[in-house]
Amino acid sequence: MPALxxxxxxxxxxxxxxxxxxxxxxxDGPETYDSVRTAxxxxxxxxxxxxxxxxxxxxxxxxxxxxxxxxxxxxxTKCPAEVKDAAGARNxxxxxxxxxxxxxxxxxxxxxxxxxxxxxxxxxxGNIEVWKVFEELYExxxxxxxxxxxxxxxxxESLTAATTVLPHANQIRWFVGNTQPETTAYCHERDILVEGxxxxxxxxxxxxxxxxxxxxxxxxxxxxxxxxxxxxKNVLPLPKSTTPSRIVxxxxxxxxxxxxxxxxxxxxxGGDR
Ligand code: A2P
Numbered sequence: 001m002p003a004l005x006x007x008x009x010x011x012x013x014x015x016x017x018x019x020x021x022x023x024x025x026x027x028d029g030p031e032t033y034d035s036v037r038t039a040x041x042x043x044x045x046x047x048x049x050x051x052x053x054x055x056x057x058x059x060x061x062x063x064x065x066x067x068x069x070x071x072x073x074x075x076x077t078k079c080p081a082e083v084k085d086a087a088g089a090r091n092x093x094x095x096x097x098x099x100x101x102x103x104x105x106x107x108x109x110x111x112x113x114x115x116x117x118x119x120x121x122x123x124x125x126g127n128i129e130v131w132k133v134f135e136e137l138y139e140x141x142x143x144x145x146x147x148x149x150x151x152x153x154x155x156x157e158s159l160t161a162a163t164t165v166l167p168h169a170n171q172i173r174w175f176v177g178n179t180q181p182e183t184t185a186y187c188h189e190r191d192i193l194v195e196g197x198x199x200x201x202x203x204x205x206x207x208x209x210x211x212x213x214x215x216x217x218x219x220x221x222x223x224x225x226x227x228x229x230x231x232x233k234n235v236l237p238l239p240k241s242t243t244p245s246r247i248v249x250x251x252x253x254x255x256x257x258x259x260x261x262x263x264x265x266x267x268x269x270g271g272d273r
Pocket of ligand 1: 201
């Protein structure tokens with residue numbers, strides 16, 4: 001399916017498959033291992049994990065056991081949001097790469113601008129310190145690209161004003177009704193790829209009647225329309241599922257939403273609140 005093999009190109013020329021398999025909230029062990037194997041069998045070539053998910057070892061084992069050449073699979077992991085100093089960042093990267101055991105990673109992200117127990121707190125200096133380690137890891141070839149997650153415009157501005165390498169990607173919470181227009185426009189203007197996590201609002205979109213009405217016209221599911229919407233907005237979707245049939249369904253999005261349907265989905269902005 002082209003949606004699985006098509007790629008976005010990062011500002012440094014590295015290509016990244018347009019749909020990634022999200023593993024947030026999938027427990028380590030058989031659940032993660034089996035879901036990642038299923039996703040790879042279904043043709044996914046991009047897996048998104050994080051140190052904080054606790055499932056890197058199972059992701060790595062699934063990728064190795066798949067027999068698919070390592071260079072055909074794009075692997076993202078993340079430095080924990082709580083880590084805001086250089087030594088912590090180096091240590092976190094070593095632990096992630098040891099757990100994954102896949103060699104260099106393809107994309108390494110700062111998980112959030114602040115620790116999860118202090119959302120919104122000021123860690124500008126810490127993020128700069130961590131980013132300088134990211135730049136070293138990038139220059140050394142330990143990761144093929146570097147980026148951030150959950151960064152808003154102010155966070156990006158203070159980071160990029162004090163550092164050299166512009167983030168290649170920003171992974172943010174992005175779905176119909178919650179499209180973060182300011183951050184998205186800012187990133188697109190600067191060739192920072194926007195990746196969308198929770199493209200189904202962690203499942204809450206599935207009962208949405210407005211999306212269901214559009215989906216019916218195309219003979220597609222609410223999940224498929226919701227994921228397709230991201231692609232048409234040049235945002236990389238990271239759908240998560242542990243159900244084999246849904247893993248396949250979520251990548252079967254080779255159809256085109258007409259402009260009036262995209263506009264109808266745009267009009268649902270704010271519906272998540
Ligand atoms: P499950 O993992 O049990 O299959 P998000 O990608 O926004 O985080 O949403 C993930 C949630 O949506 C999970 O609870 C997942 O359930 C569910 N889900 C994923 N894909 C589908 C689908 N195609 N149809 C229905 N539910 C889905």
